[in-house]
Amino acid sequence: MPCSPTSPDGLRCLVPPPGRSALSGPGHKRKGKAMHDSRFSSHWIRRMAALAIFGAVISPGPLDSAPPEAASDFEWLRHARVFIVDGYTYPLSPRIEFDAEKLAQTMVSMHANVLRMATSGNYWFIPGTQFETAPDLGQRDLLAEAVAACKPRGIRVVPYVRTGGSVAAEIVKPEWAYRATPDGEIPVRWDLGARRSAFCWNTGYRAAFLDLIEKLVTRYDIDGIYFDAWKLFYRFRSPHVCYCDGCRKGFRRATGLELPYRPDPTQYTGAQRQVIDLYHDWYREEMVEIFRQTKRTIRAHRNIPLIFNLNHARFIRGTTFTDPRIVEESDAFLYEMSRTMLERVEGTSLAISHGLAVWPYSDAYHGYPRIGFYRYGRRQHLYATMAFGGSPTLYHTYFFVDHPEARAPVQEAFGVFARNEKRVAGFRPRPFCAVVWNDLDPPGHARQGHLWNYNARLNSSGAFAACLDRHIQVTSLLKEDLGSAERLSRYEVLYLPDICMLSDRQVETIRQFVWQGGGLVMTYATSLYDASGRRRQDFSLAELAPVRPVEPNAATREKMAATTVFGGTWDVYFRARPGQSVLSPPLADRLMPATPYQPVAPRPGGRVVADVVLGWESEALFPALVVSRYGKGKVAYVSGALGAMYRQTHLRELADLIADVVRWVSPRGLPYEIDAPTGLMANMTARGGTRVLHLVNWTGSKTERPMQNAYYVPPVRDVHIRYRLPHGKSLGAVRLFVPAPSRH
Known part of the structure; x- marks a missing residue:
């Protein structure tokens, strides 16, 4: 060129x-x-x-x-281009129509380099284990066929392993089953095209599972194992208690207690719920030990990565889906997302910022596996996944075998990165602005109006969207990581979009970050609640924040009520003060759209840049944007819920305001x-x-x-x-x- x-x-x-x-x-x-x-x-x-x-x-x-x-040895996880052959759909269900040789040829032509191959769905597709195989499998071994076709072509093979959860009810041995009641009920439900029942880890299923893992790593030339999923109480009914012999006896040995039972889960007493909580803790430890035993078995034979279905990046540090120790001790996870481009980029960056390799789904769960209708949308989602550090993962892929005319969008996107792997391998997103991901509101804080809503998820996703739209180098960061000085030190700007609840440790870490030269943007009610959701009298970041919350007088409350319509503001604006240097034209020269706001007053040292004003009055109600310096760093407080309104309206003025504020607090300006x-x-x-x-x-x-x-x-x-x-x-x-x- x-x-x-x-x-x-x-x-x-x-x-x-x-x-x-x-x-x-x-x-x-x-x-x-x-x-x-x-x-x-x-x-x-x-x-x-x-x-x-x-x-x-x-x-x-x-x-x-x-x-x-x-x-690392597993760097390939970060630039994989993944095809899935899933056990719950065509070409393996409801009958086997799979040709490994044709699929491998198709993958080569489309520049895919990893096959995630099902070992099971409702039934199993490999022989010689304790699990029942598909009725039409015969003498075939589909994993062996996939390995034989793919490996000579340079395609890595990662077997899918059902990990707990449910399968076809007729093959769940009663002695392996989850029991929902003390009299031994085995629930059956329709899901994924079959009547299904769940396993419990504290049965003979555990030994059968570990035997399966041993066979996979000793019999097959595989490059990793994918687990679906290390999920707690997978397919258990509320209150998520199993009454199998293994659970009842094991819990009794560990605690000396019996498992309580009520037909109506809402009727448990407080003491009984405490026992159930103890059971949950015990079961969690059992599952973590099974995971670690699985990992030891694998690594005793092969130095290959462990990948699992985390479902969503928000579960990285949480305890509801799985245990954080399993996340930390795994090598990558799959992100089952298939919605918007914003969700894709935000979720992918959330995983990458945490140091994990991530395989996001890059097409949708849909019911049409034999036809291809995604073209430019799929192509752009593939590009975005790879551009932000993820490994794009396609769910419905076997259709391409017999339809070469449909391959072009995927061929194009995968081909770009296949020809330039050396410019992808080892590269990581350049840390600059971290927007904190959040979906938890304190009691009474979220608002739902006739037109406009305000909540934690809208505020954080909207802030990320605004940065993305104004081409700011942005990363999503877990709220739990605010307590890690090492993680925060990687960034130049920290953006807290209505992050209401902060612990004392998080407050101290943020304070040190700014004191040492970082830039901080905080909006709306950030730090106005403690970690348990109780409202404070002042911001917990008061030492940094250039404002303090105030209680409006009666006349001002009347004005605020009169100008709140449909859940948003009505004829209310933000207006820059003359002579300020934070906001650039045209924002500096005209009224800007306002959002619901937190009444505040400036502290000593805080400089008011813009105010909240009514359309028919020149006098300011409250400050809208106040900036200050703290140690070597800068702080900007915006009283409005900018993120939520931007997420719902896409008003460019709001994104421009955010961009100007990020630019001002950055110690070195924008990287590009x-x-x-x-x-x-x-x-x-x-x-x-x-x-x-x-x-x-x-x-x-x-x-x-x-x-x-x-x-x-x-x-x-x-x-x-x-x-x-x-x-x-x-x-x-x-x-x-x-x-x-x-x-x-």
């Missing part, structure tokens, strides 16, 4: 027409003096259809000279700036002295829902990118991976 110099600060890059996308040609040495500190390297794309990826070396040397960082429409998603990854900027086109006003298709993605034109060079570094080379004429 030839590059020709234009201006001292410009690179002009043209990308291919719609339907084409690939990576690159030779780099180009920058001529002239490089820019440092407040100066940027600038690049311009005239037209972008689906994907553009830049590679830049910020120290002399070829683009790929930097060795991988943080790479992009002039482009909302919907062009950006993420920068780094390895050594190399930076890769991924740009994924998801333009258009999309109200996404599960299974929504995208038949057209409009191209983006005149994209201007400016990258801030680190102090003392020069620009060694720039490469546009998507082949196109360009000038530098």
